Structures are given as structure tokens and as C-alpha cells.
Amino acid sequence: MSEYEYVPHRLLRRRVRDIASGVEGVLMAVINENVSDSAVYERWVELAYIRNASGREFTTAASNVEPARDQPRTAASRRDPRSA
Numbered sequence: 001m002s003e004y005e006y007v008p009h010r011l012l013r014r015r016v017r018d019i020a021s022g023v024e025g026v027l028m029a030v031i032n033e034n035v036s037d038s039a040v041y042e043r044w045v046e047l048a049y050i051r052n053a054s055g056r057e058f059t060t061a062a063s064n065v066e067p068a069r070d071q072p073r074t075a076a077s078r079r080d081p082r083s084a
Contacts (some may be wrong), residue, residue, distance in 0.1 A: 004033045024052070025052040027049070028051050030048050047060070050065070
């Protein structure tokens with residue numbers, strides 16, 4: 001198996017926010033990567049690659065990605081989970 005695999009994501013090529021750092025940018029890719037430094041044990045993590053306003057890309061956990069505030073929200077994202 002290769003060291004990485006591209007993963008489809010609903011926010012690809014859209015403005016997103018990294019909830020861990022608060023930085024916004026464009027989601028360029030989500031990749032399932034083997035981040036282990038051991039040949040014996042594999043550790044796979046979904047990393048989001050985000051390009052910020054200066055053009056530099058950074059990574060964060062894919063679970064930390066949310067739409068940027070300046071984007072229209074879908075009906076599903078507007079639903080209040082407490083109202084169910």
C-alpha cells in the first residue's frame with residue numbers, strides 16, 4: 001500500500017477555517033497519510049491541506065475543517081442539533 005491516499009471531501013476548493021488555529025484558507029486536498037516513523041506499525045491519519053492568504057499551505061486534522069464564516073450555510077449545517 002502507498003504512503004498516502006486522496007480522500008473526497010465536500011469542502012474541496014472552498015474557503016474553510018481550521019478550528020484548531022482559527023486560520024482560514026482554501027481546502028486544497030484531504031489525504032489519508034501514514035504518519036508512522038516505524039516500518040512495523042502503521043498509523044494512518046486524514047490530513048487536510050489548506051492554502052492560506054499568503055499562499056502557504058499547512059495541514060490540520062480533517063476533522064478540524066469547517067466552512068469559513070463568509071460562506072452560505074446549507075440547511076443541514078443550520079439545523080440546531082438540540083432541536084431534534
